[in-house]
Amino acid sequence: xxxxxxxxxxxxxxxxxxxxRSFCAPDEIRRxxxxxxxxxxxxxxSLYTKRESLEKNAEKPxxxxxxxxxxxxxIIGFGVLxxxxxxxxxxxxxxxxxxxxxxxxxxxxxxxxxxxxxxLEMLLCHPLREDKIIYMVGYSxxxxxxxxxxxxxxxxxxxxxxxxxxGFLEYQTNEPNICLKPENLFMGRVGSRITPExxxxxxWLRFGMTP
Amino acid sequence: xxxxxxxxxxxxTEAIIRPLEKTxxxxxxxxYAAIPEKDRWYMRHDVMEPAVVRMMIKAxxxxxxxxxLATVDDDIVAHASLLMRGFGSTRHVGRLxxxxxxxxxxxxxxxxxxxxxxxxxxxxxxxxIRADFVIGIEDAAIEAAHKLDFxxxxxxxxxxxxxxxxxxxxxxxxxRLHRTWSDF
Numbered sequence: 001x002x003x004x005x006x007x008x009x010x011x012x013x014x015x016x017x018x019x020x021r022s023f024c025a026p027d028e029i030r031r032x033x034x035x036x037x038x039x040x041x042x043x044x045x046s047l048y049t050k051r052e053s054l055e056k057n058a059e060k061p062x063x064x065x066x067x068x069x070x071x072x073x074x075i076i077g078f079g080v081l082x083x084x085x086x087x088x089x090x091x092x093x094x095x096x097x098x099x100x101x102x103x104x105x106x107x108x109x110x111x112x113x114x115x116x117x118x119x120l121e122m123l124l125c126h127p128l129r130e131d132k133i134i135y136m137v138g139y140s141x142x143x144x145x146x147x148x149x150x151x152x153x154x155x156x157x158x159x160x161x162x163x164x165x166x167g168f169l170e171y172q173t174n175e176p177n178i179c180l181k182p183e184n185l186f187m188g189r190v191g192s193r194i195t196p197e198x199x200x201x202x203x204w205l206r207f208g209m210t211p
Numbered sequence: 212x213x214x215x216x217x218x219x220x221x222x223x224t225e226a227i228i229r230p231l232e233k234t235x236x237x238x239x240x241x242x243y244a245a246i247p248e249k250d251r252w253y254m255r256h257d258v259m260e261p262a263v264v265r266m267m268i269k270a271x272x273x274x275x276x277x278x279x280l281a282t283v284d285d286d287i288v289a290h291a292s293l294l295m296r297g298f299g300s301t302r303h304v305g306r307l308x309x310x311x312x313x314x315x316x317x318x319x320x321x322x323x324x325x326x327x328x329x330x331x332x333x334x335x336x337x338x339x340i341r342a343d344f345v346i347g348i349e350d351a352a353i354e355a356a357h358k359l360d361f362x363x364x365x366x367x368x369x370x371x372x373x374x375x376x377x378x379x380x381x382x383x384x385x386x387r388l389h390r391t392w393s394d395f
Contacts, residue, residue: 152333169213170213182326183333203219207218207219
C-alpha cells in the first residue's frame with residue numbers, strides 16, 4: 001500500500017468543476033463510478049475498461065493512481081504512475097529507480113479541457129519523483145486518433161507538449177516495440193537526485209547495453 | 212524536435228545527432244575528404260569541390276532542405292539531408308541523402324540518422340520519402356531502408372556507371388508516411 005498523502009485540486013471547466021485526486025486508495029476508487037466512455041470504440045480501446053484495474057494498480061507499492069472526477073463523482077480521467085513490470089527493459093537499471101507513466105486517459109467528452117494536464121500534475125506530485133527516472137512510452141496504435149481527429153504525428157506532438165513542461169525530454173531508444181513505428185514516442189524525466197552514473201546507465205539501457 | 216539527440220551505436224560508441232549549422236563548413240569539408248573516392252563517385256555532386264559544401268551550408272535555415280550531422284567527439288561521422296520541393300505535384304515527397312564514414316557503417320548509425328529524418332518528414336507533413344540507391348554498390352543501405360519499410364518502386368537498368376564504365380541499376384525506394392492509422 002502507498003504511504004503518500006493524497007492531494008486534491010480543482011479546476012473549473014465548461015463541463016463543470018473537475019476534482020483531481022492523487023494516490024487514490026482502492027477503497028476510494030471503489031466509491032466512484034467509472035465513465036462508460038472508457039470502453040471499446042470502433043478504432044480504439046481504452047487502456048483500462050474496468051475500475052477494478054485501477055484498484056489493483058493502487059495496491060502496489062509507491063504506485064500513484066490519480067483520478068479526475070466530475071461533480072457527480074464520475075471518473076472522467078485517470079493516470080497511473082508505477083514501476084515497470086518484471087522482464088521489462090526499464091526494470092533492469094537498478095531496483096525501483098525507473099517509474100512509468102503507465103496510463104493517462106481522459107474520456108472523450110472531457111477532452112481538450114486541460115484534464116490530462118491536471119492528472120499529470122497529480123501523478124508527478126509523487127514524494128519520490130526526484131529520486132526516480134520517470135518515463136512514458138507512446139505507442140501510436142493505442143492512440144484515439146479517431147476520437148481526437150488528429151493524425152498520429154499531431155497526436156505525438158500533443159503528447160510532447162503535454163509532458164515537456166513537466167521536465168520530460170524525448171529520448172532515442174532501440175527498444176524493439178518503440179522502434180516498430182517512427183511515430184512512437186519515448187520521453188523521460190530524470191530526477192534531480194539521480195546520480196550521473198545512474199543517468200549514464202539510463203542512456204546505455206536505452207540502447208540495450210550496459211556501460 | 213529536440214536536438215542534440217544522443218545515440219549509442221552497436222559497438223558502444225556514443226554519437227550525437229544535430230542539425231547542420233553555418234559554422235560546420237570546415238568540418239564538413241574534412242568529412243567528405245575522408246569519404247573514399249569510390250563512394251563519392253556515386254554522389255549527386257562533387258563534394259570535394261568547396262563550392263558544393265558551401266552550397267550545403269548556405270541551405271541551412273532554408274525551408275526546402277533540412278540537414279543533420281552525426282558527430283563523435285566533435286568530428287562529423289555522418290551527414291544526411293531531407294530535400295523538399297515545397298510546391299507542385301511532388302511537394303508531398305521528400306528525398307533523402309545520407310553519407311556515413313566507412314568506419315561507422317554497419318553500426319546502426321545510418322538507421323538512427325534515417326529515423327531522425329523520417330520524424331522531420333512527418334513533422335513537415337510529407338506523405339512519402341524517396342531514396343535512390345545503386346544496386347551492387349549501396350546494398351547495405353538498401354537493406355537498412357527495407358527494414359524501415361521503404362519499398363522498391365522502380366529500377367532503372369544500367370543507370371549508373373562506375374569509373375571503369377561498368378553499368379549498375381538504380382533502385383528507387385519509397386516509404387509512405389501514414390498520417391493516421393499505421394499498417395501495424
